[in-house]
Amino acid sequence: MKTFNITIGGEAGQGLVSVGNILLKAIVKEGWYLFANQDYESRIRGGHNLFQFCISDKPVFVGEPRIDVLVALDEVSMELHQADLADDGVVIYDPTITGELTGRPNLIRIPFAKITEEQHQPRVMANVVAAGAIWALLSDSLTVLDATLTKMFGAKGEEIVNGNKGVAKAGFDLVEKALGKRLKPAKPNVIAPRMILKGNEALPAGALAAGLKFMSAYPMTPSTGVTEFVATHGEKCSVIMEQTEDEISAVNMAVGAAFAGVRAMTATSGGGFALMTEALGLAGSAEIPLVVINAQRPGPSTGLPTRTEQGDLLYGYGMSSGDFPKALLAPGDVEEAFYLMGHAFNLAEQYQMPVVVFSDQHLADSYQTVAPFDLTQIEIKRGSFVAREQAGLDYKRYRYTESGVSPRMYPGFGEGFVVSAGDEHDEEGHLIEDIATRVKMMEKRMAKMQGVLRDALAPVTYGDDQPDIVLIGWGSTKGAIRSAVEILQEQGTKALAIHLPQVYPLPAELEQLLAGPGEKYVVEGNFSGQLQKLLGMEFAWKPAGSVRRFDGRPLNAHYILERLAGGAYYE
Amino acid sequence: MKTFNITIGGEAGQGLVSVGNILLKAIVKEGWYLFANQDYESRIRGGHNLFQFCISDKPVFVGEPRIDVLVALDEVSMELHQADLADDGVVIYDPTITGELTGRPNLIRIPFAKITEEQHQPRVMANVVAAGAIWALLSDSLTVLDATLTKMFGAKGEEIVNGNKGVAKAGFDLVEKALGKRLKPAKPNVIAPRMILKGNEALPAGALAAGLKFMSAYPMTPSTGVTEFVATHGEKCSVIMEQTEDEISAVNMAVGAAFAGVRAMTATSGGGFALMTEALGLAGSAEIPLVVINAQRPGPSTGLPTRTEQGDLLYGYGMSSGDFPKALLAPGDVEEAFYLMGHAFNLAEQYQMPVVVFSDQHLADSYQTVAPFDLTQIEIKRGSFVAREQAGLDYKRYRYTESGVSPRMYPGFGEGFVVSAGDEHDEEGHLIEDIATRVKMMEKRMAKMQGVLRDALAPVTYGDDQPDIVLIGWGSTKGAIRSAVEILQEQGTKALAIHLPQVYPLPAELEQLLAGPGEKYVVEGNFSGQLQKLLGMEFAWKPAGSVRRFDGRPLNAHYILERLAGGAYYE
Amino acid sequence: MSERAKGFTISKETAWCPGCGNFGIVGALGEALDGLGLAPNKVLFVSGIGQAGKTPHYIRGNVLNTLHGRSLPTATGAKLANSQLTVIAMGGDGDGYAEGANHFLHAIRKNVNITYIVHDNRVFGLTKGQASPVSDGGMVTGTTPSGNMNEAFNPLAMAITLNGGFVARSYSASKEHLIQTIQAGINHPGFSFIDVLQPCVTFNKLNTYQWYRARVYDLADEKDYDPTNKTAAWERSFEWGEQIPIGVFYKVERKTLDDNISVTKNESLVDQSCDNLAIQQVIDQFYV
Amino acid sequence: MSERAKGFTISKETAWCPGCGNFGIVGALGEALDGLGLAPNKVLFVSGIGQAGKTPHYIRGNVLNTLHGRSLPTATGAKLANSQLTVIAMGGDGDGYAEGANHFLHAIRKNVNITYIVHDNRVFGLTKGQASPVSDGGMVTGTTPSGNMNEAFNPLAMAITLNGGFVARSYSASKEHLIQTIQAGINHPGFSFIDVLQPCVTFNKLNTYQWYRARVYDLADEKDYDPTNKTAAWERSFEWGEQIPIGVFYKVERKTLDDNISVTKNESLVDQSCDNLAIQQVIDQFYV
Numbered sequence A, B: 001m002k003t004f005n006i007t008i009g010g011e012a013g014q015g016l017v018s019v020g021n022i023l024l025k026a027i028v029k030e031g032w033y034l035f036a037n038q039d040y041e042s043r044i045r046g047g048h049n050l051f052q053f054c055i056s057d058k059p060v061f062v063g064e065p066r067i068d069v070l071v072a073l074d075e076v077s078m079e080l081h082q083a084d085l086a087d088d089g090v091v092i093y094d095p096t097i098t099g100e101l102t103g104r105p106n107l108i109r110i111p112f113a114k115i116t117e118e119q120h121q122p123r124v125m126a127n128v129v130a131a132g133a134i135w136a137l138l139s140d141s142l143t144v145l146d147a148t149l150t151k152m153f154g155a156k157g158e159e160i161v162n163g164n165k166g167v168a169k170a171g172f173d174l175v176e177k178a179l180g181k182r183l184k185p186a187k188p189n190v191i192a193p194r195m196i197l198k199g200n201e202a203l204p205a206g207a208l209a210a211g212l213k214f215m216s217a218y219p220m221t222p223s224t225g226v227t228e229f230v231a232t233h234g235e236k237c238s239v240i241m242e243q244t245e246d247e248i249s250a251v252n253m254a255v256g257a258a259f260a261g262v263r264a265m266t267a268t269s270g271g272g273f274a275l276m277t278e279a280l281g282l283a284g285s286a287e288i289p290l291v292v293i294n295a296q297r298p299g300p301s302t303g304l305p306t307r308t309e310q311g312d313l314l315y316g317y318g319m320s321s322g323d324f325p326k327a328l329l330a331p332g333d334v335e336e337a338f339y340l341m342g343h344a345f346n347l348a349e350q351y352q353m354p355v356v357v358f359s360d361q362h363l364a365d366s367y368q369t370v371a372p373f374d375l376t377q378i379e380i381k382r383g384s385f386v387a388r389e390q391a392g393l394d395y396k397r398y399r400y401t402e403s404g405v406s407p408r409m410y411p412g413f414g415e416g417f418v419v420s421a422g423d424e425h426d427e428e429g430h431l432i433e434d435i436a437t438r439v440k441m442m443e444k445r446m447a448k449m450q451g452v453l454r455d456a457l458a459p460v461t462y463g464d465d466q467p468d469i470v471l472i473g474w475g476s477t478k479g480a481i482r483s484a485v486e487i488l489q490e491q492g493t494k495a496l497a498i499h500l501p502q503v504y505p506l507p508a509e510l511e512q513l514l515a516g517p518g519e520k521y522v523v524e525g526n527f528s529g530q531l532q533k534l535l536g537m538e539f540a541w542k543p544a545g546s547v548r549r550f551d552g553r554p555l556n557a558h559y560i561l562e563r564l565a566g567g568a569y570y571e
Numbered sequence C, D: 001m002s003e004r005a006k007g008f009t010i011s012k013e014t015a016w017c018p019g020c021g022n023f024g025i026v027g028a029l030g031e032a033l034d035g036l037g038l039a040p041n042k043v044l045f046v047s048g049i050g051q052a053g054k055t056p057h058y059i060r061g062n063v064l065n066t067l068h069g070r071s072l073p074t075a076t077g078a079k080l081a082n083s084q085l086t087v088i089a090m091g092g093d094g095d096g097y098a099e100g101a102n103h104f105l106h107a108i109r110k111n112v113n114i115t116y117i118v119h120d121n122r123v124f125g126l127t128k129g130q131a132s133p134v135s136d137g138g139m140v141t142g143t144t145p146s147g148n149m150n151e152a153f154n155p156l157a158m159a160i161t162l163n164g165g166f167v168a169r170s171y172s173a174s175k176e177h178l179i180q181t182i183q184a185g186i187n188h189p190g191f192s193f194i195d196v197l198q199p200c201v202t203f204n205k206l207n208t209y210q211w212y213r214a215r216v217y218d219l220a221d222e223k224d225y226d227p228t229n230k231t232a233a234w235e236r237s238f239e240w241g242e243q244i245p246i247g248v249f250y251k252v253e254r255k256t257l258d259d260n261i262s263v264t265k266n267e268s269l270v271d272q273s274c275d276n277l278a279i280q281q282v283i284d285q286f287y288v
C-alpha cells in the first residue's frame, strides 16, 4: 500500500497541534484515509515534538517511518528526521528559525511569521501558512482547505476567516511556485462519509454511548484526554464528571456511584493505576461493576510520561490481592475503542466485577479515519436485576446462584436492603468467618468467570488461513501488525495477524489458533514480553520468537519486519 | 511420625494466648519438638479461637487435624472439634462455661475459675489451671512447668509465682486423679538446645540480624507483629521504627531511608501492599534497595483479615507498571524466615531493587522449635559502592556497567552528587526523553536480572531422587508438603517435595526438576493456582494436577493426601 | 414483620467487646434515624475498616462496607448517583484521620450532602491498640514503646479551618446529645462532620468513661456560645483537658456539591436514562 | 572547577516555559543556600512530580525525584537516616495539596527537621492546567468546564492549625524576600513550610505577575504583627484578595522528630554499624 507521509516537527507551544488539527480535517474532507500520531515531551513549552500524517487511498492503520514531507518548525527537525526522508521528499522550513538549509533537493523556504506580518495578520496564523504550504503537496485546489478554515474559524467572524485563508494561500502559492504542480496522492474510488478522531476521543465517546453516567478521575497523561472529554461533553449527556484529590478517591467514588446503580468509570495511567488497585479488589469482592481505563505509558515508575508502552498487562492480570473475577480489554484502534467500551460496561454489569480497558499513549493520541459510529449497534446489557416484587426484606445481595451472578438491586429501589462488603460475607452481605460460607462465596464469585469466558471477544485475524508466519499482539499494536502482515503477503509470504481485543480471559479459540499452522511470533510494546508470559500462564505455550519495543515509541510495520528479518528471537 | 496434638479452643480475651505461651515454653523446655498454630477471628473479644499444639520426639513441620487433647474454654469447642478427637482423646472443660458434657469417655471437668477462687488467687490465673491440667497429660512431674512459671512471673514477685504454681498443681492433680498416670508422648533421644518462636518473630529478628536500620509501617494484620517487634527491640539495636499515617507514607519513607544509605524495610498485607505498589516501581526505576514483607491474608479485598492465604503471588509478579528488576522470596518456616531476610537485603542492595518477602498468617502466627540461630552464618553483602576517591563531582549514580549494577554512594559521602529519579534518566540521574538513552538505561537495569538469577535460592527438596509423585509448593506450605511426602513414603510411595523459598526469578535447576521423573502436583493456598500459572509463564509448563486451599485455613498433610487420593486434578 | 422491625434498630450479636463505646453510637444512630422518620431502605451507611467500620452491619439499612480509610469518596459517589438516599459515612479515627485524612479534607471542600460520623476512640482498635493520629502524647503502644511523640491531630479545628458547614462533637455515652447531634447533622444541607468520643475499654486506658464523665460539657449550655463565629469555634476546638466541650462547634451555610451540579437538578442520576440524541451530537463533531 | 561551580546555581536548559515563576524560585533557592554557606553535596532535594518537581534537576546538590505527591515521606526517611543532610522537599500545589495532602498533615505532626517549599501556581501545570485544590472558585479548566466549584484549600491555615513550627508564604518574584524566607526556614529546627506564590504564565491567567504585584505585602513591614500569636496568624492566613500577605505567619518552637528519637542522639543512622551483641540478646529471648 502506498502512503503519503507528512511529518511536522517543532517545539511545544509553537502551534504544531493547530497545524495538525487543520490538516486532519482537510485531509479527511478531501477524501483520503488517514492515520496521524503525535510524539511529544513531558513539558509545556519547547522540546521537540512531532505530528505525523500517513495518508492513503486505502485504509491506513499505523504510521510509517518514511517521510515524504518534512515541515521543520525547529532547528533539530532536519537533523533528527533527515535520514527518514524519501529521496524525492520535500522539506518545508522557516529560515528565521532553522537558518538556511542546503545540501538536498526540494528544500522549500517559507518564513511563516514574516508572511503573516506582510499580510497584517497576527503571528499565531503562522501555523496556517504552514498548513497552506503542506496543502499544496496534497491538492491542486484550496477549496477544501478553505472550507475547513471557514468551519474552524467561522465563529470568530469573517475577517478572521479571510485572514486565515489569505495566509494559507500564501503558503500554498510559495510551494506551488517552488515545485510546480506535482502528482498528488491517489484518492479512494468511493468517498464514503468518514469521521476522524483519536483514541482519547473514541474511548470516552464510546463510554457515553454505552450509558456512562458517572466518572471520577485525577489527571494523568495520557489518560487525561478521556477525563476532559467526559467533563466537556458530560453535562449535555447527563453525565457527572468529578475531579478528585487523588486516584484513590477517584476509583472509590466511582465504586460508590456504581454501587448506587449507575454505570461508572475512572481513567488513569501508571502510578495512578497503582493507587487504584486496592479498590479493584474491593470491586471484585463486593461485586461492584467498575470500568477503569488504564492508558499505559512507559514505566517503570514515572518513566516517560508522554510516550507509549504496553507495560501494564501483567500488573492488570495480578491487579490486587487474592483471586476474583475480572476482565482485561485492549482495543487496537479508534473504531474498536469506541465499540469496545460497550462490551466493557456490559461485562462489568453482567458479571458485577471490575473491567480494565488498556489504552496507551499511541492509541490515545493517534487519529484515524473511521466509518461513522452507529449507536444502534451498541447493545446495553445491564445484567440481572431483581424485579420490584422480589425487592423485599428478604432480598439478598449475594444470593447463591449457579451462574454465580446474584441479581442486583439499587439501594432504595425496593423495601429490602443492599448490603455489600469487601470483607468476606454471606449471602446477605454481612461479615463471616466460617469455612463453609467462605468456600461457597469464593466459588460463587469465581463461577462468574465461566460466563465471562463465554462472552469473551474473539481474536481478530487478518491474512492467510494457512499461514507460514503468525504475528500475535494486543491493544494498540493492531495496526502495526496488520500492516506488517499485509507487507509480508505482498512479498509473497503467507502470513496471519492475530489481534487480541480481550486479553483476559482469553477465548478458547485462541488456543486453537496457537496450535494451528505457522511459526508464531508475539509482538508487543514492552521489554519482558508480557503477553507472551500471559499465554504461557494460560496455555503453557511458547512462541517461536518475539518482537518487542520498549523505547517509548509505537511499533510500526517496518520495525516488526526488520526485527523478524534480523531473527530477533527472544526466549 | 507420631505426634501428640493439643487444641485449646475459646473466645478472644479469655486468655487462650496466655495458656498457649506457658505451654509453648514448658513443652520445649521438657525437650519435645513442637509446631503450634493459631486460628482467630477479626475481633478483639469473643468469637471462637484456637491455639493448637503438635508435639513429637522428631521435628514437626505443620499442624495436624487429629486432636489428642481438647481444652474447651467456650461452648462451641466441643461441637466444632468433636469430630477430630482421637478415640482415646481427652477433653478438659469447665462446666461453668460449657455446661456438663457427656457421651464420651475421658471428659475431664475442671472449674478453672472456681479453683483460683478456692486458692484465693485472682481469676486471671484460671489459664494457669488449664495449663497445669494439660501438663498432666504431657509429663509426670511439675518440675519443668514450675520452672517455666517461675521464669515468666519471676519479675512480679515470689507470691505471684507461688500462686501460679499452686493453681497449676491443682489442675494437674485433677487430671491425674481422673485418668491416672497415662503414657506420655515420647521424647527425643538427644535434647539439643532449641528455640521456640513464630514467623512474625523470626522475620524481624532476621531483619535485625541482616543489618536493618530503618523501618516504617502502618499496622495491618497479619504483618503488624513484624512492625511491633522492630518497634520493641529496635531501640536497643539502633534501629528506627516509625509508624506512619498510611502505607504510602510507610513505603516512601523506607525508600527515602534506603536512598540515604541504610537498610530499610516495611511490612504490610493485602490492601496495604496495593498502596505500596507505586513506590515499588519507584524503587525499581530509581534503583533503590527496598525490602517489603507482604504477610498475605485471604482476599479479595479486606477478605478474611486474620486468616491465611497465598493469594498475592501474581500481584507481586506484576507488582507495578512496566518492567524492572525485582525478586520475590517466600520462606517456608521459622528457620528459613530468619536466614532468608539476610538474602532479601543482600539481593536488594547488591542489585539495587525492590525485594518482596511473602509471609502469610500461617507462617506469621505459627510457632516452631528451631536450632539456635547462628549470627555468624549471616553474611552482609551490601553490593557495589564507590570508593571515596571516586566520589568526586564526576560521580554518576547510574553509570552504565556490564552487570547493570552502578556503584552506589550515599548522598553526602563524597564531593559528588547522588541524583535519582523515577522518571527515565541518564547516567547522572537527570531526566531524558530520547530513544537511545531510554534503551540503554532499560537494558542496564534489566541486565541486573542475570545476577539476581545467578544468586537465586535453590529449590529445597525432600524425599526420593526418582519419585513417582512430586509435590511442588512455595512459602508457608513447606511443612505441609514435606509431611505429606513423608507420609507417602511411609506408605511406600516414592515421593519428592519441592519447596521454593524464591519464587522469582526461578532458578534454572527448577526447570530440570520439573522435567525430571514423577507426576507433578502444584500445592498452594489459593483458588486459581498462582504458582502453577507462574511456572507456566516462566517455563511454559503444566503439572499433572494440583491441590489448592482457599478457605483461609492452612494446608496440612492430610488435606493434601485426601485431595490427591480424591484425584483432585484442576486444570 | 413487627412494627419494631420497621425501624433501624436490630438486636444482633456484634464483634465488639462488652462495654465498648460503639454500642452507644449504634444505639443513638438507630434512634436518631427513627426519630427523623426515615425509612431504612432509603438510608445508606458507608463505612471503612476497623471496629467502627463494622457498625453498619448492626443496624438496618443499606450498607457499603468499603476499604480502610475510604468511606468518604465512596459515600460521595453514591450520593452523587442517587441524591434520594440519606448517606451516612462512618469509621474510626485511624480510618478517618490517618489512612483517610486526605479524603476528609477534600470532602469538606466539595461539601457533598452527607453526614460523617467518626467513632473516635483515639486508638487503632481492630489492629490491637496502636496509636492513632489523635492519641495523646506519650501513649505507649505496640508501635510506640517509648511513647507516642507526634502532635495530636485536631479534627474539629481542621474542619473549621476548611469552613466545614457543620462541625460537631458528641460523646457515645451521652445518648440524648448524640441523637440530637446526629439528627442536626443529617438535617444540615451539605457535609456534616461529627466526631464522637468513644471509650475503647480494651485498649484505651486513658480516655475512659470515667475520664470523660468528669470532663465533658455541652456547648449548648453556654448561653453566649455562637457557632457561627469561626475564630471562636476554632479556638474552642483546642480545649482538651480539664474541660472537654461537646456540641455543634461551627455552622455555616454553603452551596453544596449537589447545588453545583446541573445534571441532577431535577432527577437523581440513577433515575435518568441515556439521552441518545445528545450522544449522537457529541459523536457528530467527528465528521469533518 | 571554577569557584562558581562550587555553589548551588548552574545554568542549564530547563523544561519550563519562558517567564515561568519557577525560575524565580530556583534562583532564590540557590542564592539562599549559597548564602547559608552550605555545601551542595550535603544538601538533598527531594521532589514530587510536576513542573515544580523538576526543580532539583536545575540546581546543584543531591536529588531524589520521587512520585507525584510523595516528597514528604521520602524526605522524612532520608533525614531520619542521615541527619547530617540538609533536606529540602519541594513540589507543586497539586503535588502537595491534592495527591500528597495527607503527608503534609502528618509531616507537620511529626515535625521532622526539613524544609518544605511548595511552588504554588494554583493550577496543575504539567498536566495542562486543571484546577488544583488552591485554584480560585469559578476557574474554568479542562476538568471544570463550568468552573471550579470547590472551596479553596488554605495551606497556611492548615499548617497553623496543626501547630506547624514555621509557616510562611513568599512570592517567586520577590527575590530577596524569598531568599530570606528560605534561609529562615532552613535555620528553623523542625518542619518549615513555605508556600511560594508562583505565576504560571501558560495556564493561570488569573494569578499573574501583575495581579500579585498589586496585592502582595510583607507581614514584616507591619510593626505589630506577632508571628507567635497562633490565632492572629490563623486569621491573617485567610486574607486573600485586595491584599495578600507574605512573610512568616507563624512560628513556634516544638520538639522535633529527631529530638524524640534516642537512637540518633549522637550519630546519624547511616554512620552506625550493627550492634551484634544487642541483636544476639534479642534472639536469646527465644531460648526457653
Ligand SMILES: Cc1ncc(C[n+]2csc(CCOP(=O)(O)OP(=O)(O)O)c2C)c(N)n1
Pocket: B218, B219, B220, B221, B247, B271, B272, B275, B302, C049, C050, C051, C052, C053, C067, C068, C091, C092, C093, C094, C095, C096, C099, C119, C121, C123, C124, C125, C126, C127, C132
Ligand atoms: C489499607 C489498609 N491498611 C491497614 C488496614 C488494617 N487496619 C484495619 S482497621 C485499622 C485501624 C483501626 O483503627 P480505627 O480506624 O481507629 O478503628 P477502630 O478499630 O479503632 O474502631 C487498620 C490499621 C487495612 N484494613 N487496610
Ligand SMILES: Cc1ncc(C[n+]2csc(CCOP(=O)(O)OP(=O)(O)O)c2C)c(N)n1
Pocket: A218, A219, A220, A221, A247, A271, A272, A275, A302, D049, D050, D051, D052, D053, D067, D068, D091, D092, D093, D094, D095, D096, D099, D119, D121, D123, D124, D125, D126, D127, D132
Ligand atoms: C500518581 C500520579 N497521579 C497523577 C500524575 C500526573 N501528574 C503529574 S504532575 C501533576 C500535577 C501537576 O500539578 P502541580 O503539582 O501543581 O505541579 P505544577 O506542574 O503545577 O508545578 C499530575 C496530576 C502522576 N505523575 N502520578
Ligand code: SF4
Pocket: B044, B045, C015, C016, C017, C019, C020, C021, C022, C051, C121, C125, C126, C199, C200, C201, C202, C203
Ligand atoms: S477493641 Fe475497643 S473499640 Fe474495639 S470493640 Fe473493643 S472496646 Fe470497642
Ligand code: SF4
Pocket: A044, A045, D015, D016, D017, D019, D020, D021, D022, D051, D121, D125, D126, D199, D200, D201, D202, D203
Ligand atoms: S506550565 Fe506554568 S508552571 Fe509549568 S513551566 Fe509553564 S509557566 Fe511554569
Ligand SMILES: [Mg+2]
Pocket: C050, C092, C093, C094, C119, C120, C121, C122, C123, C124, C125, C132
Ligand atoms: Mg479508633
Ligand SMILES: [Mg+2]
Pocket: D050, D092, D093, D094, D119, D120, D121, D122, D123, D124, D125, D132
Ligand atoms: Mg501547580
